[in-house]
Amino acid sequence: MNRRTIQGKYEIFLQKYNEGVKKYIPIYRVKKSIHTWYNAR
Template sequence: MEGKTEPEKYEMFLEKYDKGVKAYVPKFRVKESKHMWYNATCTKAKKSKDVPWEKLKKQQNEDNRKQ
C-alpha cells in the first residue's frame, strides 16, 4: 500500500471488498407469490379455520381408537 495514492488505495479496497462479498455473502431471492391477493389477512383466516379442524380430526381419531 505504500507509495500508492489515496484513489489507488480506495480502488484496491473496493476490488477486495467486492471479491469478498461475491465469495462469502449468500445470495437471497425473494420468493414471489403466485397469488398476490393472498396476504397476511388470508393467512390468519386460514389458520383460524385450520387449527380447530385439526383439533377436531385428532379428537375423532382418539375416539375411534377407544372403540
C-alpha cells in the same frame, strides 16, 4: 501499497471488498407467490 495515492488505495480496497462480498455473502432471492385468498376482495 506505500507509494500509491489515496485513490489507488481506495480502489484496491473496493476491489478486495467486492471479492469478499461475492465469495462469502449468499444471494437470497425472494419467491413471489400470489395466493388466491390474498386479493382485493
